[in-house]
Amino acid sequence: MWRDVHLHVASKGKRMMTADQIVFIVDDDARLREALGELLASHGMQAVTFASAGDYMAADKPDVPACLILDVELPDINGFDLQGQIAQSDHPPIIFLTGHGDIPSSVRAIKHGAVDFLTKPVNETDIMAAINAAIDHDRDIRSRRAELGVLRQRYRDLTPREREVLPLVVSGLLNKQAAAELGISEVTLQIHRRNVMQKMKAASLADLVRIAGQLEIPITYSRRPKGSRV
Amino acid sequence: MSAASNSLDQTNPEAARALQIVESMPGFAWSANAAGQFTYVSPSALAFLGNARDDLNTPEGEDEFGWRRVVHPDDYDRVAARWRHCLKTGDHYDTEHRLRRADGVYRWFRNSGRPARDSQGRITEWYGTTIEIEEQKQAETALRDRERELSQLVDMVPSHLWRLTPEGRPIFFNKRMVEFLGMDVADIDRPGMSPLEAVIDSVIHPDDAPSMKAALDRSLATGEPFAMRYRLRRADGVYHWMSSRAEPLRDHAGRIVQWYGLCHDIDEQVKAEEGLRESERMLRQLIETLPALLYCAAPDGKPIYRSRQLSEFLGFGLDDKDEAGKPRLASTLDAIIHPDDLATVQERYGHSLATGEPYALKHRLRRFDGEYRWVETRAAPMRDADGTIVQWNGVCLDIDGEVRARQELQFAQERLTRASQAAGLAELSASIAHEVNQPLAAIVANSHACHRWLSAEPANIERAKITAERIIRDANSAADVVSRIRALFKQSTDARTVTPFDSVIAETRELLADEAAQRRVRMDIDIAADLPPVAVDRVQIQQVLINLIRNGMDAMDSLTSERVLRLRVHQADDVVRTEISDIGPGIELPEKMFEPFFTTKEHGMGMGLAICRSIVESHDGRLWAERNDPCGAMFIFTLPARVSV
Numbered sequence: 123m124w125r126d127v128h129l130h131v132a133s134k135g136k137r138m139m140t141a142d143q144i145v146f147i148v149d150d151d152a153r154l155r156e157a158l159g160e161l162l163a164s165h166g167m168q169a170v171t172f173a174s175a176g177d178y179m180a181a182d183k184p185d186v187p188a189c190l191i192l193d194v195e196l197p198d199i200n201g202f203d204l205q206g207q208i209a210q211s212d213h214p215p216i217i218f219l220t221g222h223g224d225i226p227s228s229v230r231a232i233k234h235g236a237v238d239f240l241t242k243p244v245n246e247t248d249i250m251a252a253i254n255a256a257i258d259h260d261r262d263i264r265s266r267r268a269e270l271g272v273l274r275q276r277y278r279d280l281t282p283r284e285r286e287v288l289p290l291v292v293s294g295l296l297n298k299q300a301a302a303e304l305g306i307s308e309v310t311l312q313i314h315r316r317n318v319m320q321k322m323k324a325a326s327l328a329d330l331v332r333i334a335g336q337l338e339i340p341i342t343y344s345r346r347p348k349g350s351r352v
Numbered sequence: 353m354s355a356a357s358n359s360l361d362q363t364n365p366e367a368a369r370a371l372q373i374v375e376s377m378p379g380f381a382w383s384a385n386a387a388g389q390f391t392y393v394s395p396s397a398l399a400f401l402g403n404a405r406d407d408l409n410t411p412e413g414e415d416e417f418g419w420r421r422v423v424h425p426d427d428y429d430r431v432a433a434r435w436r437h438c439l440k441t442g443d444h445y446d447t448e449h450r451l452r453r454a455d456g457v458y459r460w461f462r463n464s465g466r467p468a469r470d471s472q473g474r475i476t477e478w479y480g481t482t483i484e485i486e487e488q489k490q491a492e493t494a495l496r497d498r499e500r501e502l503s504q505l506v507d508m509v510p511s512h513l514w515r516l517t518p519e520g521r522p523i524f525f526n527k528r529m530v531e532f533l534g535m536d537v538a539d540i541d542r543p544g545m546s547p548l549e550a551v552i553d554s555v556i557h558p559d560d561a562p563s564m565k566a567a568l569d570r571s572l573a574t575g576e577p578f579a580m581r582y583r584l585r586r587a588d589g590v591y592h593w594m595s596s597r598a599e600p601l602r603d604h605a606g607r608i609v610q611w612y613g614l615c616h617d618i619d620e621q622v623k624a625e626e627g628l629r630e631s632e633r634m635l636r637q638l639i640e641t642l643p644a645l646l647y648c649a650a651p652d653g654k655p656i657y658r659s660r661q662l663s664e665f666l667g668f669g670l671d672d673k674d675e676a677g678k679p680r681l682a683s684t685l686d687a688i689i690h691p692d693d694l695a696t697v698q699e700r701y702g703h704s705l706a707t708g709e710p711y712a713l714k715h716r717l718r719r720f721d722g723e724y725r726w727v728e729t730r731a732a733p734m735r736d737a738d739g740t741i742v743q744w745n746g747v748c749l750d751i752d753g754e755v756r757a758r759q760e761l762q763f764a765q766e767r768l769t770r771a772s773q774a775a776g777l778a779e780l781s782a783s784i785a786h787e788v789n790q791p792l793a794a795i796v797a798n799s800h801a802c803h804r805w806l807s808a809e810p811a812n813i814e815r816a817k818i819t820a821e822r823i824i825r826d827a828n829s830a831a832d833v834v835s836r837i838r839a840l841f842k843q844s845t846d847a848r849t850v851t852p853f854d855s856v857i858a859e860t861r862e863l864l865a866d867e868a869a870q871r872r873v874r875m876d877i878d879i880a881a882d883l884p885p886v887a888v889d890r891v892q893i894q895q896v897l898i899n900l901i902r903n904g905m906d907a908m909d910s911l912t913s914e915r916v917l918r919l920r921v922h923q924a925d926d927v928v929r930t931e932i933s934d935i936g937p938g939i940e941l942p943e944k945m946f947e948p949f950f951t952t953k954e955h956g957m958g959m960g961l962a963i964c965r966s967i968v969e970s971h972d973g974r975l976w977a978e979r980n981d982p983c984g985a986m987f988i989f990t991l992p993a994r995v996s997v
Contacts, residue, residue, distance in 0.1 A: 151790050153826055157797035160819055164804035164812075221789050242793035246800035 189256035402454025424450035534587025557583035667720020690716035907936030933986035
């Protein structure tokens with residue numbers, strides 16, 4: 123599986139193998155893979171190169187902030203198709219690097235989420251700026267993804283009743299109204315509400331509303347009387 | 353002596369006077385006894401007959417009357433029977449018959465007699481007059497003959513004649529009409545209907561009856577002549593189309609006395625018309641449903657008809673584009689012909705209209721939705737007996753699919769040629785670019801890395817050396833690409849065959865004919881006879897020709913005037929010399945443009961001419977450019993002639 127996949131590391135290899143970030147390079151030209159790997163190594167960055175889209179797909183990739191430098195012309199499927207195939211999963215930001223870039227294909231790549239579109243030969247400044255921006259971007263995505271994971275876990279820890287209370291509370295219903303909605307007493311509702319706040323680690327009602335927004339909990343109740351619904 | 357021949361007493365003056373009166377009256381007078389024997393016959397009668405009185409009386413013992421000799425044999429029996437009857441009964445005698453004149457000619461007479469009776473009522477004497485009625489008789493006969501003829505005419509004319517009262521009551525049908533209908537006026541009677549309504553109801557087709565009734569009522573009311581076509585029911589129940597007319601006869605005061613009607617059978621005519629209409633409809637349908645766009649134009653080209661398909665294709669009617677002061681042909685062409693084809697269409701169509709030569713041209717036609725489709729239009733003149741053009745008939749065939757398919761096919765062919773010969777210039781250029789670009793990209797990246805290793809504190813000489821070595825390696829690889837390209841055009845001497853050069857040109861011309869037409873370039877080709885054969889790689893030399901011809905077309909793209917590309921091939925000493933000249937803006941740097949990557953075009957690699965030269969030189973020929981006279985550029989290449997095969 124790692125056939126034709128090369129790690130390019132700085133001279134004091136072992137320390138860098140555990141690098142906290144990584145650049146994936148997919149290009150069918152061995153000389154260019156080698157040269158880009160060397161350039162990244164000279165910047166103290168770790169690169170992993172692949173000769174085809176299939177090799178990239180098959181590889182186990184470390185779970186660290188990363189970016190993907192992708193050639194358009196590849197021996198198996200082309201770079202745009204690979205972009206399409208991984209679009210639905212979590213994947214590192216893509217920088218296209220091509221021998222013959224034209225406006226339509228660059229527009230297409232950017233529209234489908236690529237962060238940059240560069241043409242060969244590429245100069246050091248451009249590629250390094252693109253790589254750094256992409257990795258920062260990935261780091262950002264990852265932290266948001268992680269935060270959302272925590273929030274989802276907390277939400278899963280709520281009891282079914284608490285999961286009923288949450289949308290009523292964030293919809294802005296008064297305790298009395300929410301209690302009536304669920305057919306329970308106001309005192310019981312207040313207990314559930316306190317538990318929700320604690321379990322979701324919400325500092326305030328406003329914080330809980332923000333968390334509900336991140337979790338995309340639909341707000342289905344309105345505080346307004348039914349007659350005045352717009 | 354009259355006294356001897358007549359028994360009247362002439363001695364009595366009164367009697368004499370009476371006799372005078374009797375004998376001087378026009379006509380003959382006579383008297384007879386109760387037995388019927390004449391007692392007196394006026395002398396004028398005897399003179400007329402040329403007989404004596406006694407000759408007229410019946411001899412003793414005979415049954416027949418003595419006057420038998422003077423009465424026409426055909427009349428005698430009738431007259432005799434009547435006379436006997438009157439003698440017996442005393443009825444008034446009144447008869448008409450012919451009498452033979454002395455000269456043997458029969459004349460008609462009217463003979464009347466009255467009996468005189470005694471006090472016991474016995475007949476004593478008959479007195480009578482005989483008056484000539486010949487003229488009257490002849491007039492009657494003539495009248496009867498005329499009437500008979502008239503009636504025969506009425507019955508024999510091959511039409512139906514009928515008569516109505518001023519109120520509209522039918523009173524007469526002629527014999528033919530009676531035979532046709534199978535009934536006479538008197539036979540038609542419908543309870544609760546007027547006679548006219550009854551006739552209409554019985555014999556007029558139900559679909560025509562209301563309008564026929566309305567038209568007839570209107571004529572009866574206004575006195576206006578009646579005329580219409582309707583279906584009339586024959587005796588066998590079959591309806592026939594009839595053309596009917598009626599006019600009123602008026603008296604001196606202008607009052608309508610009678611209506612005379614005439615109707616004749618036009619069934620065959622109507623059926624023939626229907627047949628004609630049907631065949632016309634078929635023809636029209638044929639025209640309308642043919643998968644072609646058809647039109648007709650006046651001799652001057654003015655559009656006068658379009659098939660439905662063409663109207664739908666264009667999306668507007670014949671006169672929708674008419675403008676004041678502008679011929680319809682011009683405004684129509686402006687609206688439907690692709691602007692790039694308009695000048696050619698106008699010129700060629702105008703030429704055909706002027707000369708009567710058939711017209712045929714492929715051009716783009718604007719569809720209602722604004723899309724231009726390739727069509728092939730053909731038109732030919734229709735002439736009358738004198739040969740004068742009366743109309744132009746044209747057809748447009750939608751060949752868009754074909755044209756595109758042909759273009760596709762051609763592209764496919766070209767791709768195939770390129771793939772097999774690796775000589776397609778555009779792709780070759782791209783692939784050369786790619787081949788050179790890859791090592792260049794690696795060289796650039798390695799150079800940056802090398803620079804970085806050297807700039808590091810401390811400098812990493814080991815890694816810098818490695819990257820420098822890679823740079824050398826990749827640069828050599830780029831140089832290899834270039835020499836490989838050179839080799840590409842040198843290695844294929846095996847593919848060369850001794851070929852008649854004009855066939856190479858003809859093939860190239862065919863390959864580019866459509867493109868030239870599309871780009872409105874006229875290719876003016878002049879190949880000298882008796883060209884010696886050349887030894888060439890056919891595909892490579894064709895690529896040179898195509899490239900140079902396209903260059904010429906490109907150079908004339910901005911021209912609004914006529915675009916002419918001239919290709920001249922002739923022998924000069926021991927070479928075949930090919931000149932390709934355009935009338936574009938010309939060239940600034942005739943030599944520089946053969947250098948690789950030199951281009952004045954927006955989309956071009958600048959490899960075409962360099963490769964062309966390399967191909968020609970590999971054939972031991974030369975390729976160069978000159979200024980064309982008076983304008984444009986001329987590319988010339990030579991190939992060594994093979995004098996003997």
